[in-house]
Amino acid sequence: MVVKQSICLLGATGSIGDSTLDIISQHPDKFSLFAVAANTNVKKMAEICRTFLPKVAVMGGVEARDELATLCSELPIQFDWGEEAMCSIASSSEVDQVMAAIMGFAGLKPTLSAIRAKKRILLANKESLVTAGRLFMDEVAKHQVTLMPIDSEHNAIFQCLPQDNFGFQKSHVSKLLLTASGGPFREWSLEDMKKVTPAEACNHPNWSMGQKISIDSASLMNKGLELIEACWLFDMIPEDIEVVVHPQSIVHSMVSYEDGSVIAQMGVPDMKVPIAYGMSWPERITTKVPQLNLMDVAKLDFSAPDLERFPNLKLAADAWHLGGTAMAHLNAANEIAVEAFLNKQIGFLDIATVNKQVLEQLPATAIVDLEGVFEGDKMARELAKRIILVGNNL
Ligand code: NAD
Ligand code: MG
Secondary structure, rough: OOOOOOEEEEOOHHHHHHHHHHHHHHHOOOOEEEEEOOOOOOOHHHHHHHHOOEEEEEOHHHHHHHHHHOOOOOOOEEEEEEHHHHHHHHOOOOOHHHHOOOOOOHHHHHHHHHHOOOOOOOOOOHHHHHHHHHHHHHHHHHHOOEEEOOOHHHHHHHHHHOOEEEEOOOOOOOEEEEEEEEOOOOOOOOHHHHOOOHHHHHHOOOOOOOHHHHHHHHHHHHHHHHHHHHHHHHOOOOHHHHEEEEEOEEEEEEEEEOOEEEEEEEEOOOOOOHHHHHHOOOOOOOOOOOOOOHHHOOOOOOEEEOOOOOHHHHHHHHHHHOOHHHHHHHHHHHHHHHHHHHHOOOOOOHHHHHHHHHHOOOOOOOOOOHHHHHHHHHHHHHHHHHHHHHOOOO
């Protein structure tokens, strides 16, 4: 990197936010923090503001903004709130790279705003790509944006594919092998999975992540969303992608070539590695993540996922084939179902049941504009809430 890169960090108070701030602080000669955004965690945002002194800090609501402004009144920072302000920092002329790490569908508009302003996109917020799909990728192509996958699996695939400037070349690729840890319930019986608590579901064996993605990892919805994410990013269909359960999370994904070669990307499971690669590509920078010691790991296991205990994975492939708004429907249903599970309104296995019913009951329509995605998202949320309220078949 010749020129120091100015970063806008969306989702600054989250798990990806933490790791991104760590990389920025390790390389003050390479990166500066222009702006940060988060939803409600004022206390953490105040700490970030004191440590990094961004020019702008945006909170989800006006009250959180006011509270932050009071806590940090001595700092020369502009405080703002709401989605419009998030779109504005993501597209500011003072920004080079935007880390899209807001959780869920809420990240879509700010991410699109960054794409339209031709920023380098560091995409952690998979839900925005899953829901807007073709529209998202069309904008990326139209604005000739560098889209760096931050999701560890997709970052791994990116590293294993031949690169020509930015164009991924998929020539001679026979399939992608998307690894999955299998989550905390990999070996649990269906009977035991019925009684899972939110605390158990949040306790991921290998990765420390936000609550929602931890639940998604336990239900394999995360792998379903990643399957769709990989289809859009690498121009594939679900049949080109094999999900492989690999409980050690050392192989982050692989690309299988026509000649029989399989190229894997490996490392200690730590999001700082894909984040740093996204920020420094095509160069590499240090991360302070320990080097992989294969003697310590000793053994790498691989197996097929169990679709009976983890139906979300199949639902994701179904949604892809239904096309149009189906993927937004599935994502919205899942966001509502996960919230209901966290609030102990439904059981763990009900998450997939709600997702399935929404996908079956709400007809998918073709996506012609962003309004269509928002309409699909809204209808699916309403239907999911009704299904949970009525509680039939749950
Ligand atoms: P998290 O829950 O730890 O943090 C989420 C962040 O988004 C917080 O800063 C929160 O304030 C912000 N946020 C939530 N709702 C918002 C809203 N309505 N408006 C503005 N900001 C909002 O989540 P995380 O684990 O950091 O994950 C963030 C994203 O990255 C998710 O899309 C997740 O799927 C993806 N991701 C995370 C990991 C990981 O290891 N944590 C790995 C791959 C992908
Ligand atoms: Mg992942």
